[in-house]
Amino acid sequence: MPVAKARRSNDWGFPRWRGYGSSREATNVRICDRHSCDEPGDCPAPKAPNSPDRWYFCQKHAAEYNSKWDYFEGLDKAEKEERAKAERQESSGYAEASHYGWAGSGDGSRSADEMRALDVLELEADADFVMIKKAWREKAKTVHPDVKPGDKAAAAEFQKLQLAYEVLKTAEERREWRG
Incomplete structure (x- = not known):
């Protein structure tokens, strides 16, 4: 009867020292549930509120799905x-x-007030301050009291735009001050 020859291991008795990818088994990769997307679907998203069922999207489609989610x-x-x-x-x-300062804009670091202000200016959550300033100027020019004197609706809209800009400007200054 032949005796099995012992092989020397490279892990020195510590299995966690083995290199990543040293196993030969096939790994299961879940594909994004979005139609015609071939990316790995590693971001779970609920199919309905309070439901255990989940969609599995790639990062791009998960962001798209979550942008319209109303908690x-x-x-x-x-x-x-x-x-x-x-x-x-x-x-x-x-x-x-x-x-x-671990977070940047567009990843959940904006407050609810900032998000409402961005909605007033009709901007996305990841808008930088240059875009904010540009949108504010364009919208404020159309409803400014000097352009439409005596128009109560335009004055109210201008005040709303002004408040939104102030909220976003204060938040931007706070971010710059921090880091």
Whole structure:
């Protein structure tokens, strides 16, 4: 009976020292659930509120899907406020750590006020301050009290644009100051 010859291992007795990819097994890669997308689908997204079923999208399509997601859909105003308050309390640690500047615009680092201000200016969440200033100037020129004197609706719209710009300008200055 032949004796099996012992092979020497390169891991020195520590299996976690083996190199990544040293195994030969095939790995399962889930493809994005978006029609005609061949990217790996590694970002789960809920199919419906409070449902365990998930879509699996690539990063690009997950961002597209989440941009239209309304977390507060179907709730009345009081319930929305209560849920938002609970969310703020649960995420207070993240809010406290935001001064470290680990996040950039467009990735959840903008406040709800900033997002509303961007909606007033009809801009996307990842708009930089140059785009914000340009959009504000274009819109403010059309409803400025000097252009439309005596027009109450135009004055209200100008005040709304001015407030949105101030919110975004203050946030930008705060980001620049931090880092």
